[in-house]
Every structure is written in C-alpha cells, then in structure tokens.
Amino acid sequence: GAVVSQHPSWVICKSGTSVKIECRSLDFQATTMFWYRQFPKQSLMLMATSNEGSKATYEQGVEKDKFLINHASLTLSTLTVTSAHPEDSSFYICSARDSRGTDTQYFGPGTRLTVL
Amino acid sequence: EDQVTQSPEALRLQEGESSSLNCSYTVSGLRGLFWYRQDPGKGPEFLFTLYSAGEEKEKERLKATLTKKESFLHITAPKPEDSATYLCAVHPTSGTYKYIFGTGTRLKVLA
Numbered sequence: 001g002a003v004v005s006q007h008p009s010w011v012i013c014k015s016g017t018s019v020k021i022e023c024r025s026l027d028f029q030a031t032t033m034f035w036y037r038q039f040p041k042q043s044l045m046l047m048a049t050s051n052e053g054s055k056a057t058y059e060q061g062v063e064k065d066k067f068l069i070n071h072a073s074l075t076l077s078t079l080t081v082t083s084a085h086p087e088d089s090s091f092y093i094c095s096a097r098d099s100r101g102t103d104t105q106y107f108g109p110g111t112r113l114t115v116l
Numbered sequence: 117e118d119q120v121t122q123s124p125e126a127l128r129l130q131e132g133e134s135s136s137l138n139c140s141y142t143v144s145g146l147r148g149l150f151w152y153r154q155d156p157g158k159g160p161e162f163l164f165t166l167y168s169a170g171e172e173k174e175k176e177r178l179k180a181t182l183t184k185k186e187s188f189l190h191i192t193a194p195k196p197e198d199s200a201t202y203l204c205a206v207h208p209t210s211g212t213y214k215y216i217f218g219t220g221t222r223l224k225v226l227a
Binding site: 004097107 | 148150152160162203213214217218219220222
C-alpha cells in the first residue's frame with residue numbers, strides 16, 4: 001500500500017508556456033500533500049503544502065502566482081508552473097501524507113521539467 | 117531552531133563491509149523520524165519511521181535506531197544494489213505536517 005504516482009514523469013516545454021504536473025495517491029486518501037523541488041546532488045526543498053479543499057501554504061521565497069497548486073480531491077493535487085522559464089527547470093517531487101495514524105509522507109517518482 | 121544533520125556526506129564501502137549512517141537532530145519536540153532511500157532520478161522511497169528513543173526497526177540488511185539526539189541507519193553486509201542516497205527527516209511537534217530533511221548520505225557499495 002501507500003503508492004503515489006506523478007504524471008508526467010518528464011516534460012520539455014518552451015519558455016513562456018505553462019506546465020501542469022499531477023500527483024495522485026493511489027491506495028489511500030491524503031488530506032495533505034506536499035510539493036518539493038530538488039536540484040542536482042541536493043536535498044529536497046519544500047515549495048508548498050497542499051490541503052484538500054483549501055488554499056496551499058507556500059514556503060518563503062516561492063512565488064504563489066508562478067507555482068499554482070490545486071488540491072481538489074483527497075487523492076489528487078496539481079502543480080502548474082505558469083509562464084515557465086529556463087530557471088524553472090528542475091526535478092519536482094510530490095508527497096502525500098498518510099493520515100491513517102503514522103503521518104508518514106509517501107513520495108511520487110518525480111517529474112523532470114526542462115524549459116527551453 | 118529545528119535542525120537535522122546527516123553524516124557522512126558520502127561513503128564508499130566494499131561489498132560486505134558493514135557501516136552506519138548518522139542523523140543528528142535538534143527539535144523542540146519529536147513526532148517522528150523517518151528514513152528514506154533515493155535513487156538517482158527517482159523520488160524517495162520510504163524505509164522506516166521511528167517515534168521514541170530506544171526504538172529499532174529492521175528491514176533486510178538495514179536497521180534503524182533512535183536516541184533522544186540522533187538516529188543511526190546500520191547497513192550490514194551491504195551489496196552494490198544498496199548504493200543510493202539515504203535521507204533522514206524529522207517531523208517536529210510544531211503544529212504542522214512539514215518535515216525537516218537532512219542533506220543526505222550518498223552511499224556507494226563497490227563489488
């Protein structure tokens with residue numbers, strides 16, 4: 001159990017376009033999901049906390065208008081990178097909190113975004 | 117300030133050479149400590165959750181232990197397939213569900 005999927009696994013887009021990444025908890029409900037960004041050989045950097053049915057909470061320094069987060073159901077959260085630029089190229093990883101007692105975060109496989 | 121420090125940053129072992137990875141933490145209160153394994157280009161894979169000092173968890177060649185200040189991930193007789201980055205994360209009693217991550221230990225096991 002506790003499987004989290006992400007789609008797409010990789011995406012290449014042109015500068016100025018928007019890209020949507022989906023994160024799904026497949027076998028459990030997740031009232032809270034998280035979005036991370038990871039640079040090469042570095043640890044995870046939390047971007048925002050996504051709560052089902054309410055607005056996301058962004059970490060300091062993360063642009064809310066650039067990284068739009070929607071958590072419309074207990075199994076789906078989406079991250080939209082708006083007007084993407086080359087500096088947004090990165091590895092984006094989501095996680096879903098299993099609220100069935102352990103509070104463990106289970107991670108998706110990640111999405112590699114390349115902006116040309 | 118809540119903080120998590122992992123050591124060493126990188127570790128090279130010969131196959132079969134047992135060792136330990138360290139995760140030191142400073143938090144006002146601990147809800148849980150988590151160990152993950154991350155392979156290049158993939159998301160972290162959950163390994164263990166520890167909640168209180170003295171607790172131990174085992175899975176195959178891995179054993180995680182917890183004290184009031186640190187956690188160890190012991191790797192017994194490692195194999196090349198154990199090569200990965202091992203991440204430690206702490207969930208403090210701060211009222212949110214956010215974790216504090218360490219920077220990880222990059223483990224390379226040579227055949």
